[in-house]
């Protein structure tokens with residue numbers, strides 16, 4: 001059965017109705033998190049950006065307001081010494097009865113990394129990430145003080161008394177060769193943005209090949225996470241009208257300087273975004289309902305491929321990815337809270353029911 005992921009919003013600002021300079025609204029944050037918990041989402045990503053909120057304290061707030069949902073803390077290794085990160089994540093694990101995952105970002109843009117003092121090349125950033133993951137695992141597992149004498153980190157006699165309550169799964173996101181290698185060899189989860197079925201299959205094959213090369217058994221491969229921005233309405237026709245309204249709003253806000261990306265933004269440096277833009281150039285719709293104009297309109301900044309349609313169309317589209325091997329499905333809309341509720345009411349139960357029915361048919 002696939003698990004569902006959302007993404008965390010700390011206030012009512014959305015890409016459709018941006019609230020300039022909005023600060024954290026604790027009531028909104030808690031209401032949003034409880035909504036996800038109530039509708040049976042399994043995880044919520046707490047994203048990272050150089051200019052945005054601290055994911056650890058946002059994460060702690062979510063854990064204290066919810067019962068089941070797990071938080072996925074996005075972490076760039078340059079922002080926190082690995083022993084500090086190991087303890088911070090283990091602290092969250094104890095606070096939240098083990099409901100913690102960490103999602104690693106090597107860093108896709110030199111300019112963005114430089115804002116927080118990171119001047120390594122991209123290959124070096126991936127090398128550092130590999131070392132970082134090994135240190136965290138050692139710190140979580142080791143009873144004894146240990147030394148580290150690596151290429152990027154050196155320390156002596158680190159001793160960790162803060163153990164995670166449950167295993168903290170390690171997720172890796174990215175689409176460059178080094179991302180596949182490190183996520184394939186070390187990740188519990190591998191995060192992808194929504195691409196057409198063929199391209200998604202190619203990426204999954206690359207990740208599994210790296211896992212096999214690292215000696216991992218098929219049963220121990222990373223679980224695959226795919227990400228979509230569904231535009232859902234009662235019928236396909238209504239959903240397409242809504243999709244064009246969404247695109248108009250994104251385009252207008254970007255032109256006004258209110259978008260996530262400036263109008264004159266340079267082409268993205270990260271491979272994941274470049275792949276999205278290349279596919280967008282081939283046509284607006286791929287497969288059943290995967291829609292790309294939202295990618296082009298936002299310079300492929302972050303997860304931006306839409307799925308457009310009725311609950312049935314969206315469900316069928318998501319099932320295509322489940323059949324391809326996706327274990328984790330991220331659905332995040334544009335009208336953040338209302339979309340999360342709509343998916344919770346009309347999509348999550350439908351996907352789960354379809355798979356339950358298939359299972360019953362198979363056993364009958």
Ligand SMILES: Cc1cc2nc3c(=O)[nH]c(=O)nc-3n(C[C@H](O)[C@H](O)[C@H](O)COP(=O)(O)O)c2cc1C
Nearest residue numbers: 047048074106107108173174175176191270271272
């Ligand atoms: C599911 C998913 C979630 C991501 N979340 C973030 C995030 O919160 N912050 C961020 O800076 N990058 C995020 N990224 C972006 C990539 O991790 C980043 O661009 C990567 O380090 C380099 O990508 P590349 O290997 O494709 O060039 C995410 C990527 C994926 C697939």
